[in-house]
Amino acid sequence: MKNGMIWKILAVSAVVSGLSQMAGRAADLDALAREDYAHAIRPGGVDGSPFWNKYSRMFMYPPAFDFSKGGPGTVKYRFTVLDADGKTHVFDAPSSQSPLTPVWNDIATGQAWVYVSAVDKDGKVHGIPDWPRDRFLRSFWRSAPFRPGSYPPAPRSYAEAVAKCGDEIFERPATQYFLKTGKPDPNYTHNCYPAKMHSALILGMLDYATRRPDRAEDALKLARNVADFLISISQPKGAPLEFWPPTYADRRAAGSFRYGQNMLIYPCNVGTAYLALYDRVKDAKYLEAAKSIADTYVKLQEADGTWPIFIRESDGKVLNENRVQPTGVITFLERLYRACGDEKYRACGDRAFAWIEANPLKDWFWEGQFEDAPLCAKYENPSKHPACELALYLLSRYPGDKKWIAVARDILRYAEDQFVCWEKPCAANGHGINTSIADPFTQLNRYNDWFFPCVLEQYVYYVPVDASNAKLIKTYLALYRAEKNPLDLAKARALGDALVRIQRPNGYIPTEYAKVEKREDSMQGWLNCTCFALSALAELAEFSGE
Numbered sequence: 001m002k003n004g005m006i007w008k009i010l011a012v013s014a015v016v017s018g019l020s021q022m023a024g025r026a027a028d029l030d031a032l033a034r035e036d037y038a039h040a041i042r043p044g045g046v047d048g049s050p051f052w053n054k055y056s057r058m059f060m061y062p063p064a065f066d067f068s069k070g071g072p073g074t075v076k077y078r079f080t081v082l083d084a085d086g087k088t089h090v091f092d093a094p095s096s097q098s099p100l101t102p103v104w105n106d107i108a109t110g111q112a113w114v115y116v117s118a119v120d121k122d123g124k125v126h127g128i129p130d131w132p133r134d135r136f137l138r139s140f141w142r143s144a145p146f147r148p149g150s151y152p153p154a155p156r157s158y159a160e161a162v163a164k165c166g167d168e169i170f171e172r173p174a175t176q177y178f179l180k181t182g183k184p185d186p187n188y189t190h191n192c193y194p195a196k197m198h199s200a201l202i203l204g205m206l207d208y209a210t211r212r213p214d215r216a217e218d219a220l221k222l223a224r225n226v227a228d229f230l231i232s233i234s235q236p237k238g239a240p241l242e243f244w245p246p247t248y249a250d251r252r253a254a255g256s257f258r259y260g261q262n263m264l265i266y267p268c269n270v271g272t273a274y275l276a277l278y279d280r281v282k283d284a285k286y287l288e289a290a291k292s293i294a295d296t297y298v299k300l301q302e303a304d305g306t307w308p309i310f311i312r313e314s315d316g317k318v319l320n321e322n323r324v325q326p327t328g329v330i331t332f333l334e335r336l337y338r339a340c341g342d343e344k345y346r347a348c349g350d351r352a353f354a355w356i357e358a359n360p361l362k363d364w365f366w367e368g369q370f371e372d373a374p375l376c377a378k379y380e381n382p383s384k385h386p387a388c389e390l391a392l393y394l395l396s397r398y399p400g401d402k403k404w405i406a407v408a409r410d411i412l413r414y415a416e417d418q419f420v421c422w423e424k425p426c427a428a429n430g431h432g433i434n435t436s437i438a439d440p441f442t443q444l445n446r447y448n449d450w451f452f453p454c455v456l457e458q459y460v461y462y463v464p465v466d467a468s469n470a471k472l473i474k475t476y477l478a479l480y481r482a483e484k485n486p487l488d489l490a491k492a493r494a495l496g497d498a499l500v501r502i503q504r505p506n507g508y509i510p511t512e513y514a515k516v517e518k519r520e521d522s523m524q525g526w527l528n529c530t531c532f533a534l535s536a537l538a539e540l541a542e543f544s545g546e
Contacts (some may be wrong), residue, residue, distance in 0.1 A: 029148035040099035058141035068130035070118025084110025154500035159546035164507030195266035200528035240316025243292035254372035268332035305355035325386035368458035384415035464513035467529035470536035
C-alpha cells in the first residue's frame with residue numbers, strides 16, 4: 001500500500017475517532033443535563049417557602065404551583081398534564097403543591113396545561129373545591145432544555161471577537177467625543193444615564209488598554225476623562241447624597257419623570273470603576289472618590305441593612321418603599337475593604353448581606369431594578385441580574401464553601417429556568433411566552449427576529465439582551481471554576497457563540513436581539529451592555545487559551 005493511501009486511511013480513521021469522541025462527549029453532557037433538569041427550584045410550600053412563580057410563564061425545570069387542597073377525605077392528588085404534542089401525562093402525589101418532576105422529562109416543548117384533582121381512599125377522583133381556576137389549573141410554556149452539540153459554533157475565535165468589539169467601542173464617535181473633549185457626547189441619548197454609562201466606559205477602556213498596548217495611552221486618558229467628569233458632576237460635600245454621581249443627567253428618556261432622583265444601585269457601579277482605575281494608574285484621588293461614595297452608603301444604611309431604591313437628591317427624601325437589591329453595593333464595599341483595609345466597609349456589606357439572607361434567599365424575590373423600568377408588585381418583575389450577581393459574589397467571597405456553592409447553583413438554575421431560551425419559545429402559530437405585566441405589542445410575533453440561544457432581561461421587558469447573555473456566561477464560568485462541571489462550560493460557550501454570531505462586521509455587538517432595526521447602529525445600543533458582553537467574551541477567550 002502506498003504511503004499516501006496509508007495517510008488517507010489514518011486521516012479518515014482520526015476523523016471518525018474524533019467524531020465518535022465528540023458524540024460521546026455530547027452524550028455525556030446530555031446525561032448530565034437530564035439529571036440536572038430533574039431538580040425543582042425552591043418549590044413553594046416546602047418549609048414555609050412562598051411560591052415565587054405566580055407570574056412566571058415558562059419553565060425549564062419542574063415547577064410546583066400554589067394549588068389548593070382537596071375536600072374532606074382526600075388522601076392524594078392526581079396531576080394531569082397535557083403537552084404541545086397532545087399527549088397526556090398523569091401521576092399521583094401526596095400534595096397538591098408537589099412539583100411536576102415525575103413526568104417532567106416526558107413533557108414536549110411548548111404550551112402545556114396541568115390540572116390537579118383530589119383522590120379519596122376509594123380511588124374516586126374529585127375536583128378541587130376552590131376558585132378561581134388557577135387554584136387547580138395552570139397553563140405554562142415548557143421550555144426547551146439545553147441540547148449539547150446542537151448549537152452553531154462561533155464564526156471566529158473569542159479573542160478575535162473581543163478585539164473587534166473593543167476596537168468598535170473605542171472608535172465609535174461618542175467615545176472619541178469623550179476622549180477629545182472630556183465630556184459626554186450629547187447626541188448619544190443613553191448618556192442621559194451618567195452613572196450607568198460612564199462607569200461601564202471606564203471599565204471597558206481599562207480592559208482595552210490592557211489588550212491594545214498601542215492604544216493604551218489614549219484608552220487610559222479616556223478612562224480618566226470619564227472619571228474626572230463624574231467626580232465633577234457628583235453631589236457636593238454636605239449634600240444629603242454627598243459625592244454620589246447622578247442617575248439622570250437631564251430629562252431625556254426616563255429622566256422625564258425621574259430627574260432629580262438617585263437610584264441607589266448605581267453609585268456603587270461608579271465606585272467600582274474608580275477602584276479599578278486606581279488599581280491601574282495609582283492616582284489616590286480615585287481611591288478617595290470611591291471611599292467618599294462608600295461613606296455615603298454607610299451613612300444612609302438603614303436598620304434592616306439595606307437602602308431605599310430611590311432618594312431625592314435635593315433633600316434626601318425617600319420616594320418609595322422598595323428596597324435595594326444590595327448585591328452590587330456589597331460587592332463594591334468588599335472590593336474597597338480589600339483595597340484599603342477599613343473594616344467599616346466590610347461591616348456595612350455584611351449587614352446588607354444579612355438582609356439578603358433574610359429576604360431574597362428566603363422568599364426568592366429577585367426584583368428587577370432598572371433606571372427606566374417601573375417598580376412593580378412582588379414577583380411581578382423579577383430579573384436574573386440581582387440573583388446572578390449574588391451567585392458571583394458568593395463564589396468570590398467564599399471560595400470552596402459547599403454551602404454557598406449550593407446556593408449559587410440554585411440561583412443559576414433559577415436564572416436559566418426563567419430567562420434562558422435555548423430555542424425559540426414560540427409555536428408555529430406565532431404564539432409563545434408573554435408575561436402578564438409586560439406590553440405584548442413589543443414582543444408578540446417578533447420571535448422570528450430573535451437570535452438563539454439568548455437570555456431575557458426582566459419580566460417587563462421579556463426580550464433578549466446581550467448583557468443578559470453575558471451575565472449567564474459569567475455565572476456559568478464561575479460555577480465551572482467551583483465545581484468543574486463540563487455542562488456549565490458548554491452552556492457558557494453556547495451563549496458566547498451566539499454573541500459572536502450576532503456581532504456585526506464592524507465589531508459591534510447589538511444590545512437588543514429582538515430589534516432588527518437597531519442591530520447596525522451603535523448609537524441605538526446601550527454602551528454598558530456592549531462593554532459587559534465584551535468582558536464575558538474575554539473570560540471565554542481566557543478559558544479557551546486564546
